[in-house]
Amino acid sequence: MSAQKRIEELISLINYHNEKYYNQDSPEIEDFEYDNLMKELIKLEEENPELKRNDSPSNRVGGKPLDKFEQVVHKIPMLSLSNAYSWEDLKDFDSRVREAVGADVEYVVEFKIDGLSVGLNYNNGIFESGATRGNGIVGENITKNLMTIKNIPLNIDEKGELTVRGEVYISKKDFEEINKIQEEQDQPLYANPRNLAAGSLRQLDSKLTAKRPLDIFIFNLEDINSKQFKTHSESLEYLKQQGFHVSPEFKVFKTMDEIIEYIKYWTEHREDLGFGIDGMVIKVNNLAQREQMGYTAKSPRWAIAYKFPAERKETKLLDIVVEVGRTGTITPTAVLEPIRLAGTTVSRATLHNEDYINEKDIKINDTVLVQKAGDIIPQVVEVIKEKRTGEEIEFKMPEECPVCGEPTVRLEGEAAVKCINISCPAQIRRGIIHFASREAMDIDGLGESIITLLLKQDLIKDISDLYYLKKEQISVLERMGDKSATNLINAINKSKENDLWRFINGLGIKLIGTKAAKILASEFKDLDKLMNATEQELINLEEFGQTMADSVVEFFKEEKNISVIEKLKEAGVNTKLIESDDADIPKIFEKMKIVLTGTLPTLKRNDAKEMIEKRGGKATSSVSKSTSFVLAGEEAGSKLTKANDLGIKVIDEEKFLQLIDLKTTDEVINNLEN
C-alpha cells in the first residue's frame, strides 16, 4: 500500500478510535494498539512531510465535543501533554527547557491523575460554568454535573474572574466496586478509572452523575484577572486557600536528577495512594518562562508527562478462557494463581489476542511474568521458559463464537478475532443502542433503558424487530403509556425514510463510523450495490484502506447479517441514497479535487465543503499535483506555500462565489484560467 493510502487509512482508524474512546467512553482497542497506530502515522508523516494533512489527528487533542451537550469555546485552550517513558526522555526535556529559557530553571512535579480533564470558570466568587476538554478548543458544557461533585467549591472568596483546570477522578476503591457490580450484572467492565469518570460525568441527567462517587484534583490556574503570580507553585498555594482540592504532594525541584529520585519514590509507593495515577507531570514553575517556551498544536512545551513502567510478578497460568466483548471482539484471558500486584489481588490477566499468545508462546500451565500497567487490567508479559515441565498445553482461538455459535472472523491486518453477527446476544444490546442513536437512525425516545426493557421482555431480538413492534406491546411496559408508545412507534416509522448513510452507520460494521458510512452511501448509492462491493472497489475509496475494506466485505458475508437486512427492507426501511434537490444543481466541479484551507471571510468551512460536494467536486485536505484549485482564506499557511510551489491555482472566497453561479465545467475552467 502506498504511503499516502496508509496515511489516509490510519487517519480514518485513529479518528474512529478517538470517537469510541473520547466520545463514547468505550474504547474498542487497547491503549498500546492505539499508540502504535499513532506512532505509525507520525513516522509516515515525518518521512513524507508533503503528505501531512492539516486535519491529521497527530496534531490535535482528544475527541470532538458531543452535540448532546452545549458546546463552549474555552477561554484558554485545553491541551494534552507530551510523554516521556525513560529518564533519557526526561533529560532531553530538561535540555530543551534550558536551551529555551536559560540555566535558571525550577520545576514542579505532580501526580498524573488518571481521570478526565475539566475547566472551571468562576466570577464574582461564584462557580459559573465548567466544561470537558473536548477537542482542546471547544468542549462540552457539563456545569450541572460538575456541581454534584462536593469537592468543587460553589463559592470562593476571590471575586475576580478565574479559570482553573483539574482532573475529575474516581477512587481506586470505588472503581473496583463499580466494576464488581458491572461484572455481577453481566455488564461490560470499565477499562480504567478514566473511562469510568468520563462516562459518569458526561451523563445528560445530572442525577445519574450525582450517584457516582466522583472527586476532583485541581492542577492549574489557567487564568485570573485580579492577581499576578510569578510561579505555578505560588498559584497552587493560592488555590488551596480558596478552598480548591489541589493536587496533593506537588513539589518544587531544581535539577532533573532530584526529580528522577522523586519519581522513583512514587513508582514504588503509588499503590499506597487511594486514587490511580499513571505517571508524574513535570512542569516549568516560572510562569514567564512558560510563556517564553509556548505551545505546540497539541501540548505545552514547558511540561512533560512521565508514564510509569508497569509493575511485574511471576505466577502460574492455570487456564485460558475467552470472552466475547460488547463489540464482538473475542478476548483470551489468562486465569492465574492469585498474586498481589500493585496493591490489588490479581487472578486474571488479558492476553489481548491470538498474535500476542503466539508471539510470546504462551501455553496453559506455563509460569508467566504478569504486569500491571496504566491500564489497570494486568497482562502477561512473558513466559519463564526454564520453568516448563512438559505439562504445558497449547491454546487455540475458537472458530465459533462461544455465545452464538456463528463462525468467528479475523480481519486482514487486525489482531482481534471477532464475532460479527449483529444478532449475537453478547453484543446485541449495544448494537441496538447504536442503531437508534443520533448519529445513526436517530430514533427519538428509543434510548438505552427502553431498549433494555424490550430485550428483557423478548419483544425484540435484533434491530429489524424494532420495525415490527406494535403499540399495544409497548404501552404496557413499565413507565410507558399510550402516548409515549404512539410517539415511539411514530419515531420508528419515521426513521424508515432516513438517508442511506444513517442505515449503513446503524449496522455497526466494525471500523465504519459516520464518516466512512457517508462515503459508502454516496459512492454506492444503494445498499444492494454496497453489499456486492469487492474488496478492491472499497480499498480504492478515498480514506479507505485494506483493514476497513475487509471489515465491510466480511460483514456482508455473514448470513445472519444478511437476513437482518432483508427483514429491515421488508419492513420498508429505505436502503437507497436520497438524491435531494441537489440533483438540479449543475455538477460544475465534477472530477475536481478542491482543497480548502484557512478561514474564509463569510462562509463556514463545512458550508463551503457542501457547496463543492453538491456540485460534484471533492473537498480534499492535502495539496498534491492532482489538486484542481485551492480555496484559501486567512492564515492559509503551509498548504498555500505548497500550492504555489506546485503551480496550482489559488482563489479567494469572492472568486469562489462567482464560480458557484456558473453552469458548466468548461466555464469554471475558463474562469479559473483568467
Ligand SMILES: NC(=O)c1ccc[n+]([C@@H]2O[C@H](COP(=O)([O-])OP(=O)(O)OC[C@H]3O[C@@H](n4cnc5c(N)ncnc54)[C@H](O)[C@@H]3O)[C@@H](O)[C@H]2O)c1
Ligand atoms: N484505546 C483507545 O482507543 C484510545 C483512543 C484514544 C486515546 N487513547 C489513549 O489516551 C492517551 C492520550 O490521551 P490524552 O491526550 O488525554 O493524554 P494523556 O492522558 O496521556 O495526558 C494529558 C492529560 O493528563 C491529565 N492530567 C492528569 N494530571 C495532570 C497534572 N497534574 N497536570 C497536567 N495534566 C494532568 C490532563 O487531564 C491532560 O489532559 C494515549 O495514551 C492513548 O493511548 C486510547
Ligand SMILES: [Zn+2]
Ligand atoms: Zn457471537
